[in-house]
Amino acid sequence: MHPAYSVIVFTTASGAGYGLLFWLSLAQVFGLMPVDRWLSFTQIVVALGLITAGLISSTLHLGHSERAIGAFSQWRTSWLSREGVAAVATYVPSGLMAFIWLLGVETSWVIPLALLSAAGAVVTVYCTGMIYASLRTIRQWYLGLVPANYLVLAAVTGALLFALTTAIFEQVPAWVSVACLIGLATAAALKSWYWQTIDADPGKYTAEMATGLGHIGKVRPLDPPHTRPNFVMREMGYAVARKHAEKLRRFVLLGLFAVPAFMVLIALLLGIGAPVFYLIATCVAAVGIIVERWLFFAEAEHVSMLFYGHERA
């Protein structure tokens, strides 16, 4: 599948934003954070900022973003619509929370709002994952692992951001570092599992099934319908070379998991210079997740390519 930059930015930025929202909300609920409202305010602004930037970016690839409002209407069947609804719904408690912190009002309403925000974050990211995981046409996406990956990666990138923003203000509590480490480990495991899964599956559909001509023999293209690539080929036919993909996968393991984990560990063990190490961890992870997301698209093969020379999908 063609990796559209707007969609990569959308899913990674808003994913990190929801992850951050999730952690800061949990911290509120369980009272795990020092009560510096400016820290909380900063964190929620960063979270909402990323979410909003992501959502805006997602409308950039629309042909008619001015009609985007219509996209909330089909939540009964469409995961994209559900995601939109969940995203908007999540703005309500999280926005209120931000407002409360901005004004500096002390209120116990923060707890239910935080709970709702955390839930909203999870649901929204799950919906994002399901947009892809519901597509039977793409075997690399049509997997339970996909929403799980989206959730864990949102959590991990959010946790790094949470740690970074916290570190700027004060000492990072140990649970945060531990959460980062566990998250990174889980995400790395899940992603590796995902790659193993898609590598092990050659695809169950063939060009013979697509054309129904298998009873005559093997099917191979002679002339494409048009000389130059058409929309379907540009959109669904994007492919990344196996060798290249492998390099990028290693880069993801390193950038998205190993390096940040190492940095978090150093920060945890050294006890000083945390902001720098978390900054490095976050920046490297940011590049890592963009590459991860790019690969997620680039490695995805679409069934329709069976009409354009792919033997299996």
Add this chain to the structure above:
Amino acid sequence: MTSLPATTNKKLGLVIDLDICVGCHACATSCKEWNTGGYSAPLSDHDPYGGDPSGAWLNRVHAFEVGEGANAKTVHFPRSCLHCETPDCVTVCPTGASYKREEDGIVLVNPDTCIGCKLCSWACPYGAREYDYDDGVMKKCTLCVDRIYNESIPEVDRIPACVRACPTGARGFGDLGDPDSDVSKNVAARGGYNLLDEFGYKPVNKYLPPRAPVSVAGTKSDRPAEQVPKPDGSAVERLFAWADQALSR
């Protein structure tokens, strides 16, 4: 709207005869021509006179080679939306612009509400949806909904443009939900099939497979016994003996 209708009153669709299709692209260009000024107007073209010409087409004709060596067969293969009965291309649509008509089962895009998110095209295993980069909306075969009911054109012409144009008669149109329709009968007789049936979208359009080659039945090589001359002599002599009949002008 993106909920699929539980049933449709009709299952209008196309039947494409791969035994006859010669790959002339008439269906593709007549489709382009009708639709660029019709319901889906326009079907834009990019770089039409340049290095990378492409555009939105609702029907495209592939050529495949099937089988190997001496048994290889060239098969021309037109492909457009199959108006599936249970397609996700409708249900994934966030706006409801993509819908399946309850009346006749035609799957359409409402060009006034489509936001161009392309998700429906991702959900179509047949590559049958075409995004119009210029118009910013998704386009697809409409089964010529603006022809088949069009009271301003003669009744015989209320058929899809591609069917009307096809010079070989390789394309049929009708109600595949009605077992007594001509198309259904043809499908039954010829073993019409679904593309990628395994996928489970239940396409309405059917394809008729290439037939077994016609062979000339009972070739009795020789002439009736009384006409066969004696088997002696050279071929020329035998022929002359045979041709030496009384023949009148």
Add this chain to the structure above:
Amino acid sequence: MLTVPMKKGAPVSGEPVIDLSVPVGDKVEKTTCYMCACRCGINVHLRDGKVRYIEGNRDHPVNKGVLCGKGSAGIMQHYSPARLRAPMKRVGPRGSGQFEEISWDEALGLATDWLSDVRKKDPKQLAFFTGRDQSQSLTGLWAMQFGTPNFAAHGGFCSVNMAAGGLYTFGGAFWEFGDPDWELTKYFMLFGVAEDHASNPIKMGIGLLKERGAKIVSVNPVRTGYNAVADEWVGIRPGTDGLFVGALIHELFRNQTVDLDYLVRYTNAPWLVIEDPGAKDHGLFARGEDGDPLVYDKASGGFASAMRVDTTPALTGVRTLEDGRKARPVFELMAERYLGDEYSPAAVASQIGVAAEDIRRIAKELANVAFEQEIVLDQPWTDWAGRRHEKMIGRPVSMHAMRGISAHSNGFHTCRLIHILQILLGSIDCPGGFRYKPPYPKQAPPWLLPHGALQDIRPEEPLGGPHLGFPLGPQHLLIDDDKPARIDKGFSWDAPMSAHGLMHMVINNAAKQDPYKIDVLFMYMANMAWNSSMNVPGTIENLTAKDDNGDYVIPKIIYSDAYYSEMVPYADLILPDTTYLERWDCISLLDRPISTAEMAADSIRHPVVKPDRDVRGFQEVLIDLAARLGFPAFTNEDGSAKFPGGYPDYMVNHERKPGVGPLAGWRGKDGSRVGRGDPNPDQLQRYLENGAFFAHELTPEQAYFKHANKAYLEWAVDVGFRTVAKPTIFQLYCEPLQAFRLAAEGHGERQPPESHRERIRTYFDPLPFWYQPFEEAMVADGDYPLHAITQRPMHMYHSWGSQNAWLRQITAANRLYIHHDLGKSVGVKDDDWVWLASHQGRVKCQVRLMDGCNRDTVWTWNAIGKRRGAWGLDDDSPEANQGFLLNHLISELLPEGGGGYRYSNSDPITGQAAWFDLRVSIKRADGDGETEPRFEPTARGGLPPSPDKLAYGEEFKKADR
């Protein structure tokens, strides 16, 4: 067919309300398509003066409502950005593409000056050649009136083998002169056809055959298109069909499965041929005092005129003529030739690449269908001699052949062999067989001689008759001593029976001033600087060759095109034509008919949209020039123009013979006459009312056996198609060929020069035979081991299609298709680049591998490659950078033979260009990306830049909102 009743009332809840009955446009005009030479009827829907939609006309005899891929893309042809905009004068050097727009007054003035100068001085110094001309009866007349012998259309490089082979044999031809009986045939053999002129009729026909379960056998080195849907594919090696058909005939004779009755009734099989080697009439027919050929009548035991019907002619037996010499019937000579070992399936199998048992089986199948599955129609008819037949007996085997046969240097004979195969099976113009389209059949050989001998060319005087005809012997050649009268050397010893001229030699000969110098080259719709030339680089050189003074050797070139083609930059004066939707046109029965087997038909085009440029229909321009030049047929006594109304005026009022004009329909003052009748001022109105065509249906009694059917023949005389109601007798043995051969053997007043004797003697064989194509015989096998051929893509018309925004998306670059095995041996896979080389040059191209291809053959789609700068395309277009032409490799001359003379790369009899004789070698090319050779881009001739986006139809949608 199903029509869905309009749903009344509200739509299903939630579904958008859509207007299902938007009118297509505000007006429908019926006219004739021009996206190719098939000439289908079209309904052009117009909206606000723009073309909204083009569909097939259901009532039209040619296409009956269907429309092909090109026809349906007509909108984009009409609105092409490469349309010429105004007359132009060249300002840069030839080929540069630098022009200045001028007024029509200036353009016509200049043309008149140039032309009248030549006409006064020496009319033959004008060469007027037209390409895929659909108005040949006008262009031909114009050239006759000018008085130059140098006129022909594109037939010489196209299909003259097909036309001549058929016309000399049975007064018809495959090509555009006949059709298989699609309704009834049970066994259809298709030789060497990818598309043909009958684009839609063949497709419709194949659909019909499939529906009926008739067997289709395709004989073609490539298995695509029509050949892909055939029941049996005979993947023959190019140039060997003559052997294949010869072997089928061998089998028919061996099995005694030929229709003897048919042969005796309709052919010259019983005619006696004089056997007197060395005599001046050896090999000619023995004739009676009245000149009629003789047969031996078994009933009376003596000789009788072959035209008598009360005889029992013998097909065998050596007879002694009254003068004591021997004579034998044609049948015997044929049987001996084809029963010879060299035509046995076993002998030909490995040469043609088809197994002997397959050949034997196909011969049996033919015989089985012809004789054991005969069709009997309960339709009485009367033959030419007045004998009534209660039934029509049909042998339901039909055949069709085209350029795969025609475009070889052995094409004339191969074509004749196919006709003979049909005739032996009794399947010409019978139910289920091959059917003539009126005005065919003509007499065989046709009664029309070529005109333009040097002594007949006089300043300011018209020629004595039409240029193109059918010589019956050396006496009809257009030569003076041995010097050809025509610039293309048509009807000379180089190509004696070149019934359509040799357009492919004109530019080469003119540049070499051989046989003489010309002053003005005037061309119309022929892209001679590109895809219609052999040896493109050489042709470009010839067009730009200069003499010692630095002047162009071809001093003046006038050209009419509608688009900015590769040829335009090479002309000095451009006369821009309109598009097909903007002009009057006349598709005449005097030209290449649109008739079907059941009806005689002709048609017109008329302006359905107004040009938005300063362009004029070429026919209008010709008529204008004719008046300016004072041609007798185009001026009144007082010198005023005879057709002030231009082309429509001419179409209605010109008379070829009294009562016979360009259009056959609604003649006579009241429009009641068909074919022959006074001009009718309302004629064009009647055409328009009838959908722009006229069709006269034959009666069921006239529908078959037209070559011998009294009712048909008498009608044909009545409407002017024939001069007498005599039958057409099939010429299995072609006597005119023998007349030429006798000359080569030293008889008669006109004999070929020494250098040509052997060639004439060898190839002018009155019975067809197979010989190895010239190029194959002349280049060493090991150097160029492969055949290279082209096929027409169904969705492209030669070079025109690439300016069409829709069609070029389908094929914007062509590949070289090669067999998988060849790919393996050369070490290439799909998309790799290779060098393809011939004795003429080499091109670099990209391969695609396939299995449905003869192993010794590589092929590509025709005319996709383009020159940068032409056709309004950007310089980075795939057509110009990846697309290629085989034409760069095809030589217009054969390699030097024994005597140092280089014959044209053509059939020795008809001069048909032997495009498909090309032999090549292939090897891997390093690097990638671009084709070679690529020529310098030409300037765009002042055309505005082409748009980089199209959204045709948007305006209609906006209007609906």
